Structures are given as structure tokens and as C-alpha cells.
Amino acid sequence: MINTSADNTTASRTDDEAAVLRAAMVKELRNLDAITSEPVAAAFTAVSRHMFAIDEPLEKVYDADRALVIKRDQDGTALSSLSAAHIQAVMLEQAGIEPGMRVLEVGSGGFNAALIAELVGQDGTVVSVDIDAEIVGRARTCLDAAGYGQVEVVLADADAGVDTHAPYDRIVVTAGAWDIPSAWREQLSERGRIVVPLRMRGLTRSIAFDQDGEGLLVSDSYRLCGFVPMQGAGAYTERLVRVDEGIALRVDDQQQNFDIEALAAAVRTPQLELWSGAAFDLPDELELFLTASTPEMVMLHGSQEVVDQGLLALSVTRGVPALVDGGSIAYRTKRPNAATGGFESGVLAHGPDAQAVAERYADLLRRWASDHRRRGAALLRYLPMPAGTAEPAPGVIAKRLGAVEISWL
Structure with missing residues (x-):
């Protein structure tokens, strides 16, 4: 006979312990200025992170600075991970997601999509896309178990975006990108913003790019970060x-x-x-x-x-x-x-x-x-160009589909 009473008691104890650790994590994220708004704090308080990190010790799951590897290749290189809560909070604050928005998440893990679902509310739409069928299946299972069945998880190469649900008010990229695919820009709404961990000459920064109305992407919001690299058509080996x-x-x-x-x-x-x-x-x-x-x-x-x-x-x-x-x-x-x-x-x-x-x-x-010795002294612009025409120069980092222009205030 299965002892369901014992199972329920264990689950309840786990949830209670997780709630205490989750509250402590949110407090730490506030103290670190990773969480700076009430909506993001409420999202982190609401979503049970441990349900997206099955079999991991709760202390590790709710460590604000710890990333958890979900999948490795045969050589042990990380292919997918549950990012540290600290950088997830920073990027969601950069995104400025509001109720009712349509959001595309590039790179599925489940937890970040659940946070976004909390931010957009019942009238919003969340689409999470990943190139790896195993990761997509895992994200779907975890989201359903955690009560976020409304999030749509799509198996596809994110380099092409997901045009069937466009336009998006926000595109949040959770994999290290070397360039900004044309599809991401084209699938943005007029008020659209892309938050992307962009690789530039060996450095990675999470950059919140807004459309400027003239076909360019502009940003004065950039933060240090690190992510597993993009796969598929957007992959690039330095x-x-x-x-x-x-x-x-x-x-x-x-x-x-x-x-x-x-x-x-x-x-x-x-x-x-x-x-x-x-x-x-x-x-x-x-x-x-x-x-x-x-x-x-x-x-x-x-x-x-x-x-x-x-x-x-x-x-x-x-x-x-x-x-x-x-x-x-x-x-x-x-x-x-x-x-x-x-x-x-x-x-x-x-x-x-x-x-x-x-x-x-x-x-x-x-x-x-x-x-320039201060935070936020740089202004970044992404200039789309015909493929392969961008040239490196002082203040200009050439990409395949354009260039990143960095000036200092």
C-alpha cells in the first residue's frame, strides 16, 4: 500500500522549507539591488524555484548567486542551465515587463518563463523557445507541475524568432548571443525591447535595447553577466x-x-x-x-x-x-x-x-x-547592416548583421 499521507507530509515540509529559503533569497536580491521593483519581487516570491530544479538540494536552488546546469554535452560543457537568480532578477528589471504584454523568451528552462508569466498576468502572453527537444520537454513538464500551463513552449531555432505569435513587446534572451538576428528586431512591437546577453570581444553584457523609431536599437542599460552560448544558426565560436x-x-x-x-x-x-x-x-x-x-x-x-x-x-x-x-x-x-x-x-x-x-x-x-568612472557611462547602439559589411573601429564592434557602437558620456 502506498503511504500517501507520508508523501503529503514530506511534500508539505519541503514546500514550507522552500518558502522560508525563497523569502530569504528575495531579501538578499533586494539588498544586492538585483530586485528594485515590487512586481519583480512579487514574481520571485510567487514562483517555486525548486520545482524547476528537480533533485537539487533546496539550499543550492535558493542560493541567489548559483546557476544550476540542466544539461551537458559529452565533454562536460554546459548546454543549458537554470541561471542564477541574481542575473535573472537583473534582466527582468531591465526588461520592465508590464501586465498584458506579449513576451518571447529565447532559451527555455521553465523558471524564468514562470516569472515572466507572473509579470504579464492573465491578459499577457509568454512564449518560450528552445532548439533542444529535451529541454523543451523538461520545461513543459516543470511549468505544468508548477501551475503555469498558459506558457507556450516552442521547439525551434530561436534565430528565426517565433513569428506566429509576434509582435512582442519584450524579447528576453537567456543564452549568450554573439549577434542580434534580424528576426528579433522585426518581431518587436513599436514599444519593443530586447534584453540580450551580448558577447563583445570576449566580454558579455546583458543589454536592454529599445527601438529608436529609425531602425536602430539603443541602450544605456547594461550589466555584467555570463550565459551558455547560443546554439543553431546564431552560434558563433570565437x-x-x-x-x-x-x-x-x-x-x-x-x-x-x-x-x-x-x-x-x-x-x-x-x-x-x-x-x-x-x-x-x-x-x-x-x-x-x-x-x-x-x-x-x-x-x-x-x-x-x-x-x-x-x-x-x-x-x-x-x-x-x-x-x-x-x-x-x-x-x-x-x-x-x-x-x-x-x-x-x-x-x-x-x-x-x-x-x-x-x-x-x-x-x-x-x-x-x-x-567615465561611474556606472552607466556608456551609450550603446546596434546598427543593422548588410551581412558581412560591418568593419571594426575605435568604439565600433563589428558583427555579422550589424555593428555595436559604444560612446561614453
Whole structure:
């Protein structure tokens, strides 16, 4: 005989514990300024996150900063995940979803779609699209079990959007995108907004783009984030250029040329150290400024072994913007300095022109610290162009279907 009474008691205990943890998570998200509005707070309070993370411990599920992998490929690479509640809250605040809106979610997991369903209410529409049949089936099952049967889950390549339900007031993308497909722009309503984790020269930022009435997308809302990459027609593999054992450059431009032999020799020469006198602060804002400053700026990655050998500094282990000029390379570092408010920005450079490339880099550090050292100093515009015609330039990041233009206020 099945003991349904015991099962019900266990389920009730789980729900009670989850409710306590959920309330604590919402409080933490408020304290972190990830949640800044009452509708988003109410959505996170209403949706049982643990019903979309089956068999995971409740403490992990309701950890505001923890993402949970849903599916991996044979090599162990994450293909789909339940994003950290922190970034989900940030993106929903960026989206500004209102009751009655039509919303397309790109990338299905279930939980985020349920949050959106709470925000649009009974008169709104939520469509969630994913290219993976297994993920679509899982999302459908979880949504139904959690009481969100009104959300439509579609199996398709999101690069083409879902035109049968367009136009959308909001498109919320929950996978790392390298470009903005034409279909997403075309399926927006006149008041439409796209919130997308956009990859730009090795960095990812969640950007809330609004239509400007002239065919362009504009934004002054961008936040640091990280997501598993898009699959299907919108997939893009950044070029990884191996410089030496444990040292590589990650670049967007498949055609950009490097003197690998000269760079490999350079990193094994003594480094030049140059201190800017400028404050080191808000590293995510600074890195966006550096990355957009010139097409010569790439992401330098190095292993812990390289750091332990004394070849490169610790900043390379997580990737750092690096300025490459022929056989010379410079990248950012920092040191304690009370005179600059805590830390000072500096440059480490290698190669025959180390002094010149370090001075160029230090000038960028000083310019940012003196003119743009604050949150939200960048204005981003996405300019659609014929495929393959965009050219990289200072302040311009070329994409296949257009370009991202970044200016600083």
C-alpha cells in the first residue's frame, strides 16, 4: 500500500522549507539591488524555484548567486542551465515587463518563463523557445507541475524568432548571443525591447535595447553577466589564438593577424611595469571601455601555471583586455594605493615596443578614471547592416548583421 499521507507530509515540509529559503533569497536580491521593483519581487516570491530544479538540494536552488546546469554535452560543457537568480532578477528589471504584454523568451528552462508569466498576468502572453527537444520537454513538464500551463513552449531555432505569435513587446534572451538576428528586431512591437546577453570581444553584457523609431536599437542599460552560448544558426565560436603553452588570445575577428612567434618570445622577456596614477574601480565598466577603445584590444588568457612561473600576472587567469601591437603586448594590473582611493591601475607590458604600448594602455586607464568612472557611462547602439559589411573601429564592434557602437558620456 502506498503511504500517501507520508508523501503529503514530506511534500508539505519541503514546500514550507522552500518558502522560508525563497523569502530569504528575495531579501538578499533586494539588498544586492538585483530586485528594485515590487512586481519583480512579487514574481520571485510567487514562483517555486525548486520545482524547476528537480533533485537539487533546496539550499543550492535558493542560493541567489548559483546557476544550476540542466544539461551537458559529452565533454562536460554546459548546454543549458537554470541561471542564477541574481542575473535573472537583473534582466527582468531591465526588461520592465508590464501586465498584458506579449513576451518571447529565447532559451527555455521553465523558471524564468514562470516569472515572466507572473509579470504579464492573465491578459499577457509568454512564449518560450528552445532548439533542444529535451529541454523543451523538461520545461513543459516543470511549468505544468508548477501551475503555469498558459506558457507556450516552442521547439525551434530561436534565430528565426517565433513569428506566429509576434509582435512582442519584450524579447528576453537567456543564452549568450554573439549577434542580434534580424528576426528579433522585426518581431518587436513599436514599444519593443530586447534584453540580450551580448558577447563583445570576449566580454558579455546583458543589454536592454529599445527601438529608436529609425531602425536602430539603443541602450544605456547594461550589466555584467555570463550565459551558455547560443546554439543553431546564431552560434558563433570565437577564435582562440595560442601564443604559448598556457597562453592564448580570444578574439572576435576571424581575420585579425598576429605575430605569434614574436608574442611568444615577448612574454618570456622581463616585463615593463608602468603605473597610471589613476584609480582602479568598477572593473566591469573599465573593461567595457578598454575593450571598445580599439580593435587591437583582445582578451588575454593564461593558466595558473604561467602565473606561478612568473611569466604573467594573476589577472590573466580570468581573462583581461590586452593591447597587442606587432610583437608587443600590454595588459592591466593593479596595486594598493590609498592616494587613489584604494587601488591604482597599472600596466604590464612585454616586447620590443613595451614602453610605447604600455603608455597607450595607461592613457586609456587615465581617460576612463578621469572622465567615465561611474556606472552607466556608456551609450550603446546596434546598427543593422548588410551581412558581412560591418568593419571594426575605435568604439565600433563589428558583427555579422550589424555593428555595436559604444560612446561614453
